[in-house]
Amino acid sequence: MASKAKPKAEGKKARLAPEELYTIAESVYNQLKGGDIPKVDMPLRTKANMEFSKKSGVWQLGKMKGVRSAKKLLGARMLLRTIHLIEFIDEMSRGAKTSTLREMYYISEGWDKGKFDNQGESDLLVEDLEAITHRLREDFRLRPEEAGASVIGNLQIEETNRRGERKRIHCADDVGDSGYNIPSNVEKEKLKIVKWDADFVMAIESGGMFDRLAENGFDEEYRCILVHLKGQPARSTRRLIKRLNEEAKLPVVTFCDCDPWSFRIYGSVAYGAIKTAYISDYLATPSAECLGVIPSDIVRYDLPTDNLNEEDVKALNAMKTDPRFDTVFWRTEIDTMLSLGKKAEQQSLAKYGLEFVSNTYLPQKLTEMGIARR
């Protein structure tokens, strides 16, 4: 995407950032020139504008549009920030640099009236630009802070590192106990999936469980690729899982705690998050299944539990009206949980010993789901 510069015309700078950004700037410029109040149209990223596409199984942005206009002070400031941001990206492109979102936020301190009040605001503006231009922020040379997931398993990838060198890494042989750390950009130019020998991918919520399974050699025995989500998964994690699902044709299951927040983690892996609905097709893996821990497991395996608190109950009730969870499976499970009034951690499986999870629980569940070969 970021190719070598080709000088366009005599004396004019090359336009190296995505063309769509210049289009926005042109639009604003021409409106001012024509004596109009400048404004920018954009899709509304609100809950009301979320559509669940049954066909692709992902959340997407609907058709509702909003506008940012210089008529109001806030709108005018946002427009100013947008132009500043475009200018900054343009500069970065010519210098072949990238910047984290946090760095960009600090750079905005020099934008006077265009300054952001907090990083949340600047992150949102970047997402707005993505939504308008149908591009990823990586195309804008912006990347997030968060670490991506760790991966352990029989998988070899080729990563182009910061010096432009290509390195081949095997996620079992070439890595330490913590596995291979996914970079923030897992696009094809940066990361190639070379070869693998596995039957499925298991995305795990807690580090403790990830280490447990690695120590137990679960990935080898059951021919699976372990991915540590590290809580609510970062974009890069979800993107990689999707690529493994599509390119390597590996089915995906999630293995998380048994509480409403963890169900949401499953939701964002499988259906896409509301916040990034405009790029759900990049990030979501609709065929992913939730292995556990589910409320009926609590009953079935008599697991140690905690009480649901008020917020948990609120979240569960909210899920009941969330079309993403409007299936027989989820409806039953949510009702079970509400009547139980309990939640449980995935590590509670250790009640039956350290081997239980890899010897009994997971094999049972995987067989029932038709994923494991045993």
Added chain:
Amino acid sequence: MVESIAEQMAEKRKAISVSEFFERNKQILGFDSPTKALLTCVKEAVDNSLDACEEARILPSIGVQIEQLDKDGGVYKVIVDDNGPGIVKKQIGSVFAKLLYGSRFHAIRQSRGQQGIGISSCVLYAQITTGRPTKVITKVAEKDTAVVMELMIDTRKNEPSVVKEDVLLWDRPSGTRVELQVKGRYVKAKASVYEYLKQCALVNPHARFTMVEPDGTRTVFERADETLPQVTREVKPHPYGTELGTILRMSKETKSYKITAFLQEAFSRVSARVAQDICEAAGLDPQMRVKDITVEVAQKLIEAFAKVKIMAPETDCLSPIGPVLIRKGLKNVLGAVRPEIYLPPLTRDPRVFGGNPFVVEIGMVYGGDLPKDQPIAILRFANRVPLLYEPGSCAMTKAIENVDWRRYGLEQRGGQGTPVGPLVIMVHIGSTKVPFTSEAKVAVAAVPEIQEEVELALKACARRLKSHLNKKAQREQSREKFTIVSEVLPQIAKMSAQVLEKPVPDISRSLTKIMNVIWIDDRVEWRVPPKPEPPKGKKKAETPVPAPVAATQTTLAGVPPGTPGWHQVAVDVFNYTARTRKMRLHLEVPPEAKIQFGEAEPESIENGRLTWALTIESVKKAEISLTLRGINREDYGENEVFVSEIDPGIVVGAEPLPGDWGVDKLIEESEGGPAREEEDAGGEDEVDVDEVTTVEEDE
């Protein structure tokens, strides 16, 4: 009214003792509760002092002291003393110890005492409740010593009974001191002695009051002004609204022989010609004799009065407080409580009710430290006497309740009733005969003429409040827009040009579309002439001293009173709309001010009302400046700027010209904010992204 009761009493054969009468009519007379009784004693004495001082043209200094005489707080000594002209020895008994005596009842002119039953009733009350005589010390200027008397009332004869008499060397040239011992109750609440004195101070800024409470606390309400109220003249009754019974009584009392002479002599504003016209209209012979005036004749006269053109009553029998003193009084009394604005007080032109002229005055104070979520404070006065009781039945309260205060920025359920908000309203009705709801004279009767006049006055005053609040709100709204156009938009233009490597576009047309207002910015500053430079010493200054500029002082600190200065007024009119605009700008200044204009001369000047005709092109401004000399600094605070011949919806910073300017082209007051014009179409159905977006919980 009390007279008629007395007349009734006389008609009955059975003699009723005065004290019995008193007992039966305690409520009428103001003694129905111990708290009220104490207040009545103070009120009567203070009213007398004020009236006497004013008549003698002395600036009143009145002291009130309440001493608790018994441990349980049921008996008090009420002491009121003044620096008035004093009372002649012969009169002392009649003034203090004879019921219903006094010159006030018969003279028709505005006075406080007309509203009181007299100090004698307090003496009687004291005597009934504690059995003690009342002590009076009084000195007139002509005598060297003061007279001391202890008196009681002989209730059978209604005559004074002097218990003790003496002389005293007193330290003042003249004055009177009354000491009553009464049963009562001292409270510091809404309707109380303290509150009464405070309101007296408000409405009598020329008087100085000192109050010492039973617990020893001493409060002084200093004099706010040295102007004594106008001397009121006695006048004869006006024909309009004079009642049948009154005409008959007057005809019996007159010395005139013929009816025309009677009409001229007994009534005000009736000349020989007018008397003739009245007789003609009544179908009466002008030669008719007075003693032939019957009930039918009197009735015909009343009807004739209404038909004949008679001049409005004279008003020098009235003594309104006046806007300047109302403002001073309010300021004095509010003390440390700082409001946002003292609205210019209003003294209306006199009107007539029932043959008696009356004048309504309003003062309003708004905002600042005043409590926002409580009902407004209403201060009622009749003839400079505070009315503390029965607010619900008073015409002044009713008039306030009838106004829809929501138009003026206050909360009011359903547009009726007492509004809620940070506002103090002071209403004063001055009249030769204030109609009260009852003998107790604590509330003004809701007579239509009076209530209507009060309502009109309230609205006129509240309009000023509205324009002040509007100005504030509009400025706030427009401040945002100002920031957009002056700071943000130019940046957007610059940055987009930079990214695209194109020349910076001209944003003035976009600017006018965003603002789309006529923005009026007005300022007033107090300037004083620069101080003369002190002679320079031999030392060289390290930095060059800038040339002396006219000092601008906007705080009062350090400015000695009487410093000569002037008001510098500037009005800038910016046309932030897309088209050239023609309009008229009006400014109201005190008529007595000496005005010096800057470059832009007004089209017309009339009695303090200045008008400019302006034509301003798009994105241009008109500047008006002038100086006002000869007005005190605190008498001119905010500019009253109005516009006409332009849609008030697009004007920020000035109200449309009010109706009473007598200008032909009037535009109705607009209720909403700046109107949308054609260029701005399409803005309505667009959804503003930043107003609807909420951060989702997922990540």
